[in-house]
Amino acid sequence: MAKYLLRTFVIVYLFLLVAWPVALVVTNTFDDGLTSLRSLFEDGDVMAALRLTLIAATTAVVINTVFGVGMSLLLVRYEFPGKRALSALVDLPLSVSPIVVGLSLVLVYGGRDGWFGPTLESWGFQVIFATPGIIMATAFVALPLVIREVVPVLHEIGIEQEQAAQSLGASARQTFFRITLPAIRWAVVYGVVLSLARSLGEFGAVKVVSGNVLGQTRTATLVVEEKYLNFDQQGAYAMAFLLAMVSVACIVIVAIIRPKEGART
Amino acid sequence: MSIEVTGVNKRFGDFVALQDVNVTVPSGHLTALLGPSGGGKSTLLRIIAGLESADTGTIRIQDVESTSLPPQKRNVGFVFQHYAAFKHMSVAKNVAFGLEIRKRPKDEIAARVDEMLRLVHLSQFADRLPSQLSGGQRQRMALARALAIEPGVLLLDEPFGALDAKVRRELREWLRRLHDEVHVTTVFVTHDQEEALEVADEIVVINEGRVEQIGSPDQLYDEPANDFVMGFLGEVTTLGGAAIRPHDVEVSLSPEVPGAVEGTVARMLRIGFEVRLSVLTDDGEDVSVQLTRTHARSLGVQDGATVWLSPAVGATVRTPAQTTALV
Numbered sequence: 001m002a003k004y005l006l007r008t009f010v011i012v013y014l015f016l017l018v019a020w021p022v023a024l025v026v027t028n029t030f031d032d033g034l035t036s037l038r039s040l041f042e043d044g045d046v047m048a049a050l051r052l053t054l055i056a057a058t059t060a061v062v063i064n065t066v067f068g069v070g071m072s073l074l075l076v077r078y079e080f081p082g083k084r085a086l087s088a089l090v091d092l093p094l095s096v097s098p099i100v101v102g103l104s105l106v107l108v109y110g111g112r113d114g115w116f117g118p119t120l121e122s123w124g125f126q127v128i129f130a131t132p133g134i135i136m137a138t139a140f141v142a143l144p145l146v147i148r149e150v151v152p153v154l155h156e157i158g159i160e161q162e163q164a165a166q167s168l169g170a171s172a173r174q175t176f177f178r179i180t181l182p183a184i185r186w187a188v189v190y191g192v193v194l195s196l197a198r199s200l201g202e203f204g205a206v207k208v209v210s211g212n213v214l215g216q217t218r219t220a221t222l223v224v225e226e227k228y229l230n231f232d233q234q235g236a237y238a239m240a241f242l243l244a245m246v247s248v249a250c251i252v253i254v255a256i257i258r259p260k261e262g263a264r265t
Numbered sequence: 266m267s268i269e270v271t272g273v274n275k276r277f278g279d280f281v282a283l284q285d286v287n288v289t290v291p292s293g294h295l296t297a298l299l300g301p302s303g304g305g306k307s308t309l310l311r312i313i314a315g316l317e318s319a320d321t322g323t324i325r326i327q328d329v330e331s332t333s334l335p336p337q338k339r340n341v342g343f344v345f346q347h348y349a350a351f352k353h354m355s356v357a358k359n360v361a362f363g364l365e366i367r368k369r370p371k372d373e374i375a376a377r378v379d380e381m382l383r384l385v386h387l388s389q390f391a392d393r394l395p396s397q398l399s400g401g402q403r404q405r406m407a408l409a410r411a412l413a414i415e416p417g418v419l420l421l422d423e424p425f426g427a428l429d430a431k432v433r434r435e436l437r438e439w440l441r442r443l444h445d446e447v448h449v450t451t452v453f454v455t456h457d458q459e460e461a462l463e464v465a466d467e468i469v470v471i472n473e474g475r476v477e478q479i480g481s482p483d484q485l486y487d488e489p490a491n492d493f494v495m496g497f498l499g500e501v502t503t504l505g506g507a508a509i510r511p512h513d514v515e516v517s518l519s520p521e522v523p524g525a526v527e528g529t530v531a532r533m534l535r536i537g538f539e540v541r542l543s544v545l546t547d548d549g550e551d552v553s554v555q556l557t558r559t560h561a562r563s564l565g566v567q568d569g570a571t572v573w574l575s576p577a578v579g580a581t582v583r584t585p586a587q588t589t590a591l592v
Binding site for chain 1: 314315316335336337339341342343345347349350351352353362363366367407410411414
């Protein structure tokens with residue numbers, strides 16, 4: 001009996017909080033059939049925004065994956081002073097509001113009175129109000145996701161397989177690519193998917209650093225806001241639908257290709 | 266000499282793991298590092314393999330100064346207690362790993378893997394994943410993997426420690442036979458004195474980071490250098506103030522032997538083929554005695570009987586003066 005009560009409660013909760021609102025986005029998108037989606041794809045500025053989001057998200061994911069795997073190895077396999085502080089620092093982007101992230105990036109890299117920005121600008125490299133800033137903000141907010149997936153798996157697989165590989169003659173590089181990476185591959189895949197979803201959806205930090213210049217530094221999420229504020233609700237829903245679909249597609253693909261027994265190692 | 270360990274010290278923080286350890290292992294021998302858990306024997310093995318570094322001291326492997334060589338350059342085969350199987354590779358791929366790293370030709374690798382799998386009786390499992398093997402099979406795979414690279418020395422860290430008693434016994438007999446076939450210098454760590462006595466040519470007893478005694482199984486059992494070695498290799502009781510093994514105590518129902526100690530059987534316990542007696546002597550000593558079932562029957566020993574105890578001929582006795590004598 002308690003089991004059914006609990007089950008009903010969870011279903012109602014998820015329905016009210018997640019399923020219903022998302023379903024309404026879908027139904028609103030298709031209120032006029034495919035017109036709203038079609039008009040989206042015919043809008044050059046929207047396409048530019050999608051392209052920018054894709055570039056920023058992909059670059060941020062690549063950076064976070066390489067950095068995340070390296071960082072995880074450092075945190076799990078090595079002992080050094082300040083390790084706990086570093087581990088806590090890695091989690092910071094999860095707890096800090098993205099708006100704060102954006103503002104802090106402006107403080108450092110801002111072109112006019114940032115700490116480092118004017119120097120970079122004098123070398124002809126603009127960060128804030130340009131693509132690099134968007135990538136940095138996106139990478140910042142998605143930073144812990146790969147690490148938090150990989151670290152527990154590294155702990156679980158332990159060090160013996162790597163030591164066995166070494167005693168069989170493998171160099172550090174060979175050990176990493178032949179033993180460690182295959183063992184953590186699922187954790188990396190999950191981390192990448194989470195990072196990608198998070199990066200595509202980033203709004204606050206990007207809004208601060210991008211400058212929101214139409215056709216140049218306006219990302220997909222900013223388009224949603226812009227359209228919504230301009231009473232183009234149909235367009236806003238269509239854009240939101242596109243973003244949601246990409247995330248759903250990521251999750252579905254992973255669910256299909258992941259090994260049956262659910263083993264992460 | 267295949268392995269020479271000289272003056273090795275190792276600390277983990279405040280804990281002294283090894284203290285001035287000197288061990289030499291002759292070529293082709295099967296040597297056991299025996300001692301209680303936490304005594305430093307695994308640390309010593311890992312230092313020999315290069316998986317751990319010594320604070321001071323030197324390691325020579327096959328007459329090559331190896332103290333600062335990384336593990337992949339030592340040409341050492343290492344087998345872990347928990348197998349360390351490469352989980353994402355088939356059994357054959359596991360065994361081939363070291364050879365593929367060495368970039369050997371494909372057909373040579375295939376032939377060698379075949380030969381190794383035959384040696385460890387796993388030929389029919391070549392395409393399985395390690396997770397589909399039993400513990401004993403996984404450990405044999407790990408052995409084949411270590412042997413495939415033709416290591417100068419083979420190091421085994423509690424190789425049978427994670428297996429159940431029956432498989433353990435089978436595997437150690439099998440290891441002994443394998444060693445007689447392959448003749449690679451082998452060092453294995455164990456805390457099981459029976460395993461060491463049964464399998465090894467030579468035993469190094471290590472306790473609290475120090476080498477207590479090095480010798481053949483018989484030497485260690487018959488002439489233990491100190492109380493620790495005597496106690497660790499088998500059961501010990503006291504008779505007339507001297508340490509003696511319970512099966513070395515002779516029991517008779519009449520005072521036949523001069524100097525025999527008189528006492529009464531306080532407890533009698535039958536376990537399979539053996540009978541254990543607890544004899545309370547007139548001097549107040551509690552002596553344990555082990556007899557075979559048949560011997561006990563022919564003597565007619567019973568609970569509460571008065572018996573006379575004396576060291577058997579050829580018994581190992583350690584008197585309080587810290588010397589061992591063969592009676």
